Amino acid sequence: MTADTQIPRATAQRLPIYYYYLSSLHEAGIKRINSTEISEAIKFDAATVRRDFSYFGALGKRGFGYDVSALLDFFSKVLSQDKLNKVAVVGTGNLGQALMKYNFVHSSNIQIVMGFDVDPKKKELKIDNEKDETIPVYSIGDLKSELNKENVTIAILTVPGKSAQEVTDQLVDAGIKGILNFSPIRITVPNSVRVQNVDLTTGMQTLIYFVDNFENIKSAK
């Protein structure tokens, strides 16, 4: 992939899914895979898979397919799996605490290094009782100084909807470049900041709506 290749957003969103799938193939000792097999496993059509891979210059050979470990190496570089990304959780209620404990354990390149709360009841959160591992929890008033001290550029937003925009403004001011937004509102950020929304209630409402209105919804292509 050259520096000026334009990757469509939809392709970028599929990248981590390819990566996860290839990792499990590799772990299972599978050496070769073709686009049809990939397509069946991850539920995107084979033409989409081939087109996505071609954006990255990864071209399968007819009758051979793709070399799993070469693809994996390649996607790992594209996804910067070798770079450690430090992440802060902002809002350490039930959901924030769970994410700190979850801590993307299966991902080698993502690490939650601190939490923030308006009213931190404890100065740290125990994430592993056996290993006595903890993550520090700071007051939101110390956001900028603590984030900058550790060079954190990614935040997980788990504050209530009513304070989400205010806290977002503080995160942007502190130099955060990406926000995984679990709050139920759509936050406004400058163009230089990326947001991914994970709205659990919306996801659940959508699911229920799909279940209740099965016949009335055109399936995704």
Added chain:
Amino acid sequence: MTADTQIPRATAQRLPIYYYYLSSLHEAGIKRINSTEISEAIKFDAATVRRDFSYFGALGKRGFGYDVSALLDFFSKVLSQDKLNKVAVVGTGNLGQALMKYNFVHSSNIQIVMGFDVDPKKKELKIDNEKDETIPVYSIGDLKSELNKENVTIAILTVPGKSAQEVTDQLVDAGIKGILNFSPIRITVPNSVRVQNVDLTTGMQTLIYFVDNFENIKSAK
């Protein structure tokens, strides 16, 4: 909306977002809203908003816009907000427990009524210390009987990737109609079962990729 109206999947996915936004307008005492204002708040373009609303027969009047409380009533019916949806959490590790405590508190129509685990360490999970509220946790062996006893048709899947498909098959066999899938794999289900994927690691990887490759990604239209 008549019974044979075909709603595009993308429109259906925006419905809960409209609903949440309209609820907050209503709470704030706002009585009228036009598509441009809706568009600015929830970051879909105004033409999309108008087209979506038209699928449901909700047509704004030029120079007046939409009546908030009428729209809200309408979407509430479409989303079956008046029907209680009982949900089970399958896999009561850190994430599963957090979702049980989170329990969609801001949504009146979703209630987690039970949890399942291969090895339930406790027979119930305390979700509110002050009110002494608990949710029962059963063994996965009792999936079918317990789900059927309470008429649960929606499940949240928070088991590890390696057991996700096996547990999914058991859920399908038990009559589950919708699965909110937090496991990192893409599960396979019959056509009659709906799946919404919420992959936290993929979401985070995508965000990091967007942050790192800001200039190379075509923005979503």
